Amino acid sequence: MTRMEDKSRKLITNIDSTAGLIFLLLTVIGWVNIYSSEYHENMTKIVDMSMSHGKQLVWISASLVMAFFIVLMDSRIYHTMSFLIYGFALSLLVATLFIGKTVAGAKGWIVIGSFQFQTAELAKLATVLALARYLSTHGVDIRNTRDRMIGFALMMVPCMLVLLQNDTGSALVFLSLIFILYRVGLSGWYIIIPVWLGIISLTVLMASKQPVLIGLGAITFLALLVVRKQPRVMLIILGVAVLSVGITFGVDYGVNHVLKDYQRERIDVLLGKEVDVKGAGYNVHQSLIAIGSGGVSGKGFLKGTQTKYDFVPEQSTDFIFCTVGEEYGFLGSGGLVCLFLLLMWRIIVIAERQKFLFNRLYAYGVFSIIFIHFTINIGMTLGLFPVIGIPLPFISYGGSSFIAFTIMLFILLKLDASDRYYGLD
């Protein structure tokens, strides 16, 4: 056996089998549920290439081929090319604003011949690469204001461009990359404060501003009492309190005067307000009935009645989790949640064992993106989060997202494999 053969074999066997196995499992679960969501008794063929499950099979195959090539290719190109890929992705996002095709309200698709893809998907990968590259550069320290600003800019520029495409869901995904910054030393306040303000905004929307203001007063008072010996923390808490009050008024005004009707509607849906007479809350309610009707063990494969086309919309894409919940019950849906937890846990483990900082930060980027998709998508189907249409990784129907997630994951697995291989040397 030559040295070259030995090397490539090692590289392949070094692929993390736990993560790889979970990936395969999720893919199979996803396809079976897409199939089930559009199944009806009159289907003549077992696999119909004109239907979603048939097309998804093509995407899965294509993704596996790409994954195979990623495993074979030299992993150093990701580090070398990261800024180039980032620049390319940004220019595609800009181009999309002009020549993009609008699907479901978002102008986020580029069409080349009969092939079309969502540019935000590439941008996610590119931004993760660029952030990992920048933050792993020798001498860059997130505690420096200048470096921190550059880090934020790398994250926010694609986020804004995607927001301009009117794709709120994908824009939110970019914000999750703050976890990478956090891992290299960004103050936790950068996460706590936005999340805190988010919670306040939601509460204002749900109730009204008076109780929020009273509650804020009480919490601030108590917090100040607890930390009265630490003037620096007291200052931060006071600052947060002032900001919270500002947000309270801002959100109240924004909802009533700035937001478009459909956006307001979507927020109201989550909050169960009376205003959604136009039937916007229907999706979430139907989604809950479908999941709830699954009980402990579910109705069985193809036996779901609520999740067929007429009740839950976007069945095979955004609301695919309903099918799992209805047909496999708590055992199935809880199992799927656990499978995702396991995958993300594993990614953190992989991240932490990397010798190269670039690899580790890239791993955290993959974690962040899967995490935010998981949280928003399942949160939405369970009525815990506003209806924001983003797919469930590896499960939802859709070529662009499936391919993007697969590529992203396999680059990580390849980076990990070579990190360990060269580490052995």
Added chain:
Amino acid sequence: MNGYEERSRVLKGILLFVGLIFLMRLVYVQIIDKDYKLFAENNALRKEVIFPARGLIYDRHGKILVRNSTVYDVMVVPSRVKDLDTNTFCKLLEIDKAEFIEAFNKAKNHSPYKASPVVRQITTAQHGRFQERLAFFSGFYMQPRTIRNYPLSIASHAIGYQGEVDSADMAKSDYYKMGDYIGESGLEKSYEEQLRGQKGIRHVLVDVLNREQGHYQNGKFDVAAIPGKDLMTGLDLKLQQYAEKLMAGKLGAVVAIEPSSGEILAMLSSPGYDPNLLLGRERRKNFPRLVTDPDKPMFNRAISAIYPPGSTLKPFQALMALEQNVINPNTTFNCPGGYRLGSHTIGCHSAGTFDVFNSIRLSCNTYYCYVFRALIDQPRLKTPAHGLDNWHEWLEKFGIGKKTGIDIPNESKGFVPKQEYYNRYHGEGRWKSSAIMSLAIGQAEISLTPLQLANGAATIANRGYYITPHFVRSIYDKGKTEEKKWERHETGIDTSYYNLLANAMQSVIQNGTGGMARIKDMAVCGKTGTAQNPHGEDHSLFIAFAPKDSPKIALCVMVENAGYGGSWAAPVGGLMIEYYLRDSISRPYVEQYVLEARYLKINAAKKQQEDQEKEEEKKTGKKPQPKKEKDDSEDPEKPPMDATLRRDSL
């Protein structure tokens, strides 16, 4: 290493926290809270469409022309059908079993989970019977819908009809679902969006016995239907009715316009059809029969058929010649009883020396041959080809030779040739005004719609402009009336010339070719026309407006194959004018004369013969020979008529 290793534990913590929340929520929704489960098991949710009432159509006096009535469709959700007793079902609804099975399978193929109609428009009696036994037919329910109802059965071409949407309609707009109705012609089509309103949705809970259990979530997700808007038209119901009575038994068309507003007072195409035939379950039977009828009752001759205008073109030519200073009001030409054109003559029944006024009064062909030649051969235009294009442009100012823009579909723009047309036949630069002289008397290649001629009459009545002819004056919605704006088109021809023409056209009625339209003590202005028709008898034409000063009505009457314009179209026009302006008829003998005339017999006989042939073929088992029906009136690109076919034209 740069430290912060503990932060991986924080992130793991966040991950577990979110996962735990989801698992707890799942435990609650799927295991603890039984409501969702019960809900899904015991109830079926039915999404019913609420069809809005379609907008009504009124005449100019607020009298109703089109209204709605309620019918029921039997809907089915195929996946919910259990133990169906097909025989009882079919007996109950009085339908054919094979037909039902076909409809049911179609619904099943469309979607097993969505509701589709299986039996359309059942009667009230059937509705009552079926309602009582609904419990035996799970998966079925009845869906109320509104369909049209025509209390007077008039103005069917203007109003148009509805039909079921096809896949093209559904592809164009996602508003339409299978089984919906859409306006397919007339006002029903052009005002579809205003008339249709907005469908609503209600979510009904149904128990295992197919009984309604009330609104899902107290109707929280229901959407109310928004009724359609009403159309206020300028049609005059009584005049329309009277015109239809006069034209009964004749082939042809009538268009009457209020000149000052451009509103259509009456429009008909004869023979017409009873719009009620296209409703309900009868439609399937009647529609093909009407479409294949040799008299083409579904064809709107008033806007879609084109006819040579004959002498009715003369006033427009006189006006354009006067404005271009090709002639002046005192220009005279001598008519020796025809216009010599090489080896043959364009005949003229009158002889003498005439000015413009008398050329109109006596409809002198010779005069207009001179005028036409002068128009085409104007020195400033250099070639006859440019002269012809100029002539075309001037006619367009009257709305002739282009679409008038009326608010119903399928308007023809008529046919007025340009130089390219003759270049194709004679070669560029190789023809002169003499080659196209038939156009001078409105014959040969020129063909116009009755609407264009009526609009032309309105332009003369207005002394120089017309408003785009239209039916709808305003749209009424929830107490608010939205006035429609219609464009005003100027001809740019001096008013004094129009006054001269109005006087001349008045003399046509008083002591010229249009005597049959004369009304005591009323200044009626008109012009008769006789259009040669290569397929048979001449078409009888008449354009008119009245009263001469501040005209209230302008019209065009066209009677196919009836002979002279003065003898058939003129009396119809005269009667309509008198009826509209005076509400009574002073010459009942003229009315009698018109009512007794029947020109449909030719086609009727033809049809009878065809039917007989079919019967015979059925007996002998032979396939019927397809017969090609030729109709020049439908083909705008018809070949030029025989240029030697020239006769006098009144």
